[in-house]
Amino acid sequence: MKSLILTTVGAGLLGTLAMACNGSANREAVGTSQQALEALVPLQGCGEVETYVRERYVAEVNRVVDQAIAQIQKSERGACYQGYDDAPTAGAAGGSSGSAPSSSPSSPKASESSGTNNQVAGVDEADFVKNDGQYLYIVANGALRILKAFPANEAASVSKVAIEGTPKKLFVEGDRALVYTSIPKTGATTPSSGYGDYSGRSSECTYGYDCIPSGDGTATRIIELDISNRAAPVKIRELDLSGSLLAARRIGTAIHTVVIDAPAAIPGLLGYPEDSGCDTSDLALQRQKSIAGWEALRAKNLALVAQADIRASLPAITENGTPAVGACGGFYRPGLAEGRSFTSLVSVDLSGGPLTSASVVSDPGVIYASETGLYMSVPHTRSDEGMWYPSMTDEKQASTVHKFRIGATPALTGYEASGTVKGRVLNQFSLDESEGHLRIATTSGHTPEPAVHSTMSILARSGGSLVLSGKVDNIAPGEDIRSVRFDGSRAYVVTFKKTDPLYVFDLGNASAPSISGELKIPGFSTYMHMMDAQHLLTIGYDADDKGDFAWFAGVMLQIFDVSDMKNPVLAHKEVIGTRGSSSEALTNHLAFTYFAPKNLLALPMTICEGGAEGSFGTTMTFAGLMVYDASAAGGFTLKGKVAHPQTTSGGYDSGACSQWWTQASSEVKRSVIMDDFVYSISDKRVKINGLANLAIDLAVLPLDD
Numbered sequence: 232m233k234s235l236i237l238t239t240v241g242a243g244l245l246g247t248l249a250m251a252c253n254g255s256a257n258r259e260a261v262g263t264s265q266q267a268l269e270a271l272v273p274l275q276g277c278g279e280v281e282t283y284v285r286e287r288y289v290a291e292v293n294r295v296v297d298q299a300i301a302q303i304q305k306s307e308r309g310a311c312y313q314g315y316d317d318a319p320t321a322g323a324a325g326g327s328s329g330s331a332p333s334s335s336p337s338s339p340k341a342s343e344s345s346g347t348n349n350q351v352a353g354v355d356e357a358d359f360v361k362n363d364g365q366y367l368y369i370v371a372n373g374a375l376r377i378l379k380a381f382p383a384n385e386a387a388s389v390s391k392v393a394i395e396g397t398p399k400k401l402f403v404e405g406d407r408a409l410v411y412t413s414i415p416k417t418g419a420t421t422p423s424s425g426y427g428d429y430s431g432r433s434s435e436c437t438y439g440y441d442c443i444p445s446g447d448g449t450a451t452r453i454i455e456l457d458i459s460n461r462a463a464p465v466k467i468r469e470l471d472l473s474g475s476l477l478a479a480r481r482i483g484t485a486i487h488t489v490v491i492d493a494p495a496a497i498p499g500l501l502g503y504p505e506d507s508g509c510d511t512s513d514l515a516l517q518r519q520k521s522i523a524g525w526e527a528l529r530a531k532n533l534a535l536v537a538q539a540d541i542r543a544s545l546p547a548i549t550e551n552g553t554p555a556v557g558a559c560g561g562f563y564r565p566g567l568a569e570g571r572s573f574t575s576l577v578s579v580d581l582s583g584g585p586l587t588s589a590s591v592v593s594d595p596g597v598i599y600a601s602e603t604g605l606y607m608s609v610p611h612t613r614s615d616e617g618m619w620y621p622s623m624t625d626e627k628q629a630s631t632v633h634k635f636r637i638g639a640t641p642a643l644t645g646y647e648a649s650g651t652v653k654g655r656v657l658n659q660f661s662l663d664e665s666e667g668h669l670r671i672a673t674t675s676g677h678t679p680e681p682a683v684h685s686t687m688s689i690l691a692r693s694g695g696s697l698v699l700s701g702k703v704d705n706i707a708p709g710e711d712i713r714s715v716r717f718d719g720s721r722a723y724v725v726t727f728k729k730t731d732p733l734y735v736f737d738l739g740n741a742s743a744p745s746i747s748g749e750l751k752i753p754g755f756s757t758y759m760h761m762m763d764a765q766h767l768l769t770i771g772y773d774a775d776d777k778g779d780f781a782w783f784a785g786v787m788l789q790i791f792d793v794s795d796m797k798n799p800v801l802a803h804k805e806v807i808g809t810r811g812s813s814s815e816a817l818t819n820h821l822a823f824t825y826f827a828p829k830n831l832l833a834l835p836m837t838i839c840e841g842g843a844e845g846s847f848g849t850t851m852t853f854a855g856l857m858v859y860d861a862s863a864a865g866g867f868t869l870k871g872k873v874a875h876p877q878t879t880s881g882g883y884d885s886g887a888c889s890q891w892w893t894q895a896s897s898e899v900k901r902s903v904i905m906d907d908f909v910y911s912i913s914d915k916r917v918k919i920n921g922l923a924n925l926a927i928d929l930a931v932l933p934l935d936d
Contacts, residue, residue: 243636277523284545285536285537288536289533289536291571292500292536295502297528304522312500325882327504339365340367340381341381342906343906345904345905348823350659354481354600355404357411358397358901359371362905364905366379366461367380368401368910370399370411371398372934373394373397373398374392375391375408375464376934377391383930385711386929390462396413396449399413407458408456408458409453409486412454413475415450417473424826426834433816435819437821438657443595443610444596445477446474446475447476451488452470452472453472454469455467455469455581470550470555471550472547473546474490474491474574475490476489477595478598480637485638485640486581488578489574489598490575490577491574492544492574493572494544495543505524544571548588550586555586556588574595574596575588575589576589576592578641587645588644589644589646591607595607596610597658597661597662598661599661600771603664605634605635606632606634608631609632610628611631611892612627612628628653629652630656630673632649632690632697633648635647648697650697653673653675654673654675656673657674659717660714660759661715667692668690669697671684671688671820672688672715672722673685674684674712677711678727678728684706684710685737687724689701700741706792709728711726712724712725714756716761721735721737722735722736725755725771734749735748735797735799745797747797748797748799750791753773753776754771754774756820757771757772762825765792765863766802767789768788768861769791770786770787770823771787771817772785772786772817782845784810786814786817787804788832789803790803790861792863805867809841809847810839810845811847811888812839814835814897816834816895817892817895818893822897829910834856835899836853836856836860837853838852839851839888855899856873856896856911857871870922871920871922871924871925873899873918900913916935
């Protein structure tokens with residue numbers, strides 16, 4: 232279980248919400264309100280906020296000690312608390328991360344160019360590369376780089392601006408750029424136990440099959456620059472957020488950023504009692520001594536919690552070194568409370584003005600945003616003790632979903648409602664907002680668990696609650712979700728155990744959603760893209776069926792004809808390489824470029840060959856960008872490749888052929904198409920190639936100089 236407290240600071244935020252908490256039976260009936268543990272209670276002033284957060288630490292200390300004592304009392308190996316295979320973790324938080332001239336109005340731009348592969352039209356997603364049809368804007372290797380990209384024969388580096396920390400992503404809108412960089416946390420300490428210790432992930436969790444988005448444990452700096460003179464960008468604003476970057480969206484000039492603050496480390500807090508020796512000759516005596524040691528630890532840790540400076544652990548936002556928000560304003564707590572992390576939404580405008588922020592005391596979750604709402608889906612697992620959601624009485628896994636109002640101005644930002652669904656989401660594509668409803672696809676359990684299955688739920692807002700309107704349950708028993716795509720009144724879901732069932736859902740009636748059609752084929756898709764209203768373009772893995780299970784094999788591209796909802800048809804299929812072949816686009820949609828005006832598909836790719844019977848390929852034969860002519864009528868025709876050798880000798884590192892399917896990556900990370908040129912982007916370089924002959928490099932611009 233996770234905790235849910237809301238903190239809101241700034242204009243346009245909700246007032247008091249009523250909480251109704253009772254022990255009634257599972258509220259499964261469609262159309263009834265899911266009030267109870269999702270509802271929020273206001274905390275008045277810093278005193279109540281600090282008291283509440285301190286209570287969360289007290290609860291965690293007691294949980295860890297009680298769990299340890301329970302293990303000692305039932306242990307058949309003696310009561311020695313060192314060397315336990317199942318020793319308590321002390322409650323660590325987190326999931327189960329120039330010299331060229333400036334532009335002028337007469338400078339030519341591409342007549343058409345690809346942009347960021349955003350999930351929702353009108354909602355731009357932060358990425359490490361942006362383009363405007365003339366320039367590429369890239370954050371890499373400690374700097375913001377602006378490259379003159381079009382026309383190709385004028386390609387050059389225009390400017391390089393050193394960025395403190397580790398620059399990760401950016402937005403560009405007109406003559407403004409907003410750069411996100413990770414910086415060390417101020418005053419960060421290394422605790423002596425797992426209490427409050429949270430390092431986050433070293434890599435971003437974009438797919439979510441075996442990770443939960445959690446940030447990397449650093450702080451975030453947001454730097455706004457005036458780039459009207461591309462050769463000489465000027466910093467005009469700097470915001471420091473105490474949390475690490477989780478997600479960011481742009482609607483017009485309004486920027487909405489989500490960060491996660493890990494639980495504060497309380498100095499001196501211990502995870503285990505001091506070792507008093509381990510004598511197994513008298514197990515009863517050793518058990519008594521061990522329990523006494525844990526009780527002494529409880530007393531010491533509770534005393535440290537009582538003295539801790541809780542105020543210093545609250546989320547902080549400064550602008551140019553000055554606090555940007557008031558202290559302890561608008562905090563809320565839920566009926567069911569546990570955990571100490573803060574997830575914060577911060578909204579600013581590129582045109583200036585005050586910011587708005589809202590924070591939830593909750594472990595992080597998957598972020599999805601429409602043009603009017605930002606949702607966070609947080610997974611929970613039921614424990615043997617403690618409270619649980621009345622509407623989820625029969626479920627072991629559930630997700631709370633919090634909706635925040637967002638829009639084209641920061642003043643709109645504010646908390647709206649919360650609800651609960653069974654299971655957990657895969658990634659942001661598992662959620663979608665349409666005509667006032669949230670549609671959400673979840674999986675309960677994990678393959679090969681026998682009880683694993685999936686659910687499609689539709690929620691509607693009713694006051695402060697997201698209420699179940701309708702659902703389809705027990706989808707694909709024994710299989711879990713590998714990809715989801717919503718398109719208007721339809722949804723497409725791929726599950727997998729041995730084959731790839733593609734399910735087509737009819738969501739036209741929110742109170743009575745249904746499965747219209749199904750198609751079973753080998754392998755599975757990890758990302759689905761709407762080629763047009765009647766065709767799905769997908770990337771995933773082929774599979775080698777072995778009876779009770781199936782190996783994942785080479786990278787697989789497919790085009791499905793879904794014009795008949797009741798009868799989806801596989802129209803075209805292309806398999807690249809063998810087991811171990813990989814692409815950044817398999818687990819990160821921002822690396823997937825389908826350029827509809829030219830029917831072009833550009834994909835970063837690592838091709839491995841060899842291997843059999845479940846073994847990985849032994850030889851890498853290609854690393855770079857592959858470009859296909861891709862159409863519903865003609866299928867896939869390889870147009871050419873752009874090689875990005877990995878070694879100084881011009882070869883490839885075959886050691887990368889052993890990557891697990893959920894850890895997909897490739898040398899090339901992104902691609903951009905401008906008129907008749909394709910730009911392939913790695914951490915080291917940008918290559919420019921003509922679509923007429925992709926084997927010839929027209930220009931190579933280094934990024935690691």
